[in-house]
Amino acid sequence: MAGTDPWNEAAKYASIMTMVDIIVYILCIGIAWWALQSFRFDVLLKSPRSGRAIALQVLLSIAIGHLVASFFIQYLGLSMGFSKMF
Numbered sequence: 001m002a003g004t005d006p007w008n009e010a011a012k013y014a015s016i017m018t019m020v021d022i023i024v025y026i027l028c029i030g031i032a033w034w035a036l037q038s039f040r041f042d043v044l045l046k047s048p049r050s051g052r053a054i055a056l057q058v059l060l061s062i063a064i065g066h067l068v069a070s071f072f073i074q075y076l077g078l079s080m081g082f083s084k085m086f
Helices: 006-036 051-083
Strands: none
Touching: 006 051
16 A cells, blocks of 8 residues: 555545535525525514514524534434444
8 A cells, every 4th residue: 555645535534524514514504594484484573574584584594504414414424433333
């Protein structure tokens, strides 16, 4: 195995996993935003089209998307670690 640097391979793996994490977070936040569009905020809020209401939707999308993405990323990491056990 001449020419194979284990540190370089680890760095490549880490950078690929970082890109996967970023993509999963963006997708989950987008899906949360899409799902929240069907929620009737006009029932709960005084002015559902105001800047504060939109900021609330953005923050809820980020919070929900972060929770869902964290679950999938952790599941992916655990399943990859589980396969190395056998």
